[in-house]
């Protein structure tokens with residue numbers, strides 16, 4: 001490890017790996033520090049991603065793809081099931097990844113491009129000079145090292161602390177953390193090409209339960225519920241265990257996963273002097289779906305691009321890094337987050353009766369495109385009563 | 399005092415994200431409770447598995 005890097009990247013998830021890859025490819029010195037001893041493990045993810053989203057940053061490779069998805073099923077509280085089929089992309093809509101392999105592949109690519117990587121190495125404090133972030137103190141097996149950088153990229157995930165240490169409030173409101181649990185379950189009867197989303201206040205209050213296939217008879221079976229709805233006897237794990245007992249009593253759990261997903265608005269500002277905040281640390285998860293892999297890669301890439309530019313011009317102040325904040329907000333990703341935030345806020349207040357009604361209406365629709373936007377549009381078209389209710393939303397889903 | 403039931407904790411960091419005081423930190427497979435903890439209990443509520451306990455909850 002060097003004493004100084006152009007880019008010092010805290011966190012070896014998709015955000016950090018892509019930031020390092022982009023920077024290294026442009027000839028900059030970059031180092032990823034990852035506090036865990038292994039990249040990608042333990043997994044904290046249901047591993048779903050759209051095919052186009054993936055392809056934007058990495059060539060799809062069977063080594064990190066567990067399964068291909070062709071359709072999605074949305075299950076209402078009363079069991080009514082709406083199937084969303086894809087006519088586009090040759091019937092393929094998404095993948096369920098193997099994040100252990102995927103995250104490693106991304107870090108490999110960064111390393112191959114020339115980035116340094118330090119595992120089991122934790123950033124334990126920022127190095128500040130006159131309010132500017134200029135590096136980080138790194139801890140490895142009891143030894144502390146100060147490493148300086150022109151730009152530090154915080155890519156430290158949902159449990160991010162780095163930005164907080166730099167004075168930025170990253171707290172996720174209790175009601176907007178999806179308290180999550182997931183099992184990898186094998187030996188179960190499933191449609192191996194269909195992702196399943198179950199809704200309902202008794203199934204997953206203010207969240208959803210998912211079954212994401214990872215093979216013919218194996219799936220990620222998981223759940224996220226609002227932190228506000230979580231408590232003794234009714235935690236994510238309790239809901240999941242109930243579902244498992246009812247649905248897959250003979251399934252074998254081969255992995256036990258817990259986690260948190262933020263579904264709040266992104267941070268008010270994602271840069272400061274010498275620092276860019278990316279991925280889950282910036283709270284840029286899609287608030288409706290809880291998907292954050294793509295958004296992490298997108299912001300990681302953009303962070304590196306803006307940093308490259310700033311370093312070239314010799315100015316890495318907050319104002320020089322602001323194009324990052326502006327660009328992601330204006331991007332399709334930023335706009336989707338904003339729109340889906342409103343849809344999520346509407347959805348979480350629906351009673352089971354209303355959810356049933358909506359999904360019953362929707363089952364009569366033949367969706368051509370598989371997207372939440374399309375679904376919302378169709379719903380508004382179909383149900384005039386709903387239109388009134390969605391008046392608040394209308395502006396956002398045009 | 400916040401108690402971490404280490405036998406239950408899945409060290410996922412969900413609690414860290416909701417801690418306003420920044421009192422929690424996930425150090426690899428170990429959740430550390432710092433001196434800033436005010437026993438507010440938000441983390442205990444958010445925990446997906448019930449690994450955290452405030453005083454006599």
Ligand SMILES: Cc1cc2nc3c(=O)[nH]c(=O)nc-3n(C[C@H](O)[C@H](O)[C@H](O)COP(=O)(O)OP(=O)(O)OC[C@H]3O[C@@H](n4cnc5c(N)ncnc54)[C@H](O)[C@@H]3O)c2cc1C
Pocket residue numbers: 010011012013014015016033034035036040044045046047048049121122123124155156157158159160161162180181182222258259260261278279280281285290291292293294296
């Ligand atoms: C249960 C669950 C299901 C999900 N399902 C999906 C899904 O199906 N599809 C989807 O797109 N998204 C999903 N997500 C979200 C997705 O996992 C995240 O959005 C994504 O991993 C974010 O990438 P990241 O690089 O920002 O952060 P992470 O992948 O969390 O990486 C951050 C890394 O930083 C490291 N780190 C943290 N602090 C430090 C430090 N101080 N020093 C050094 N290293 C540090 C961590 O160890 C970690 O490896 C899910 C999340 C959960 C919890």
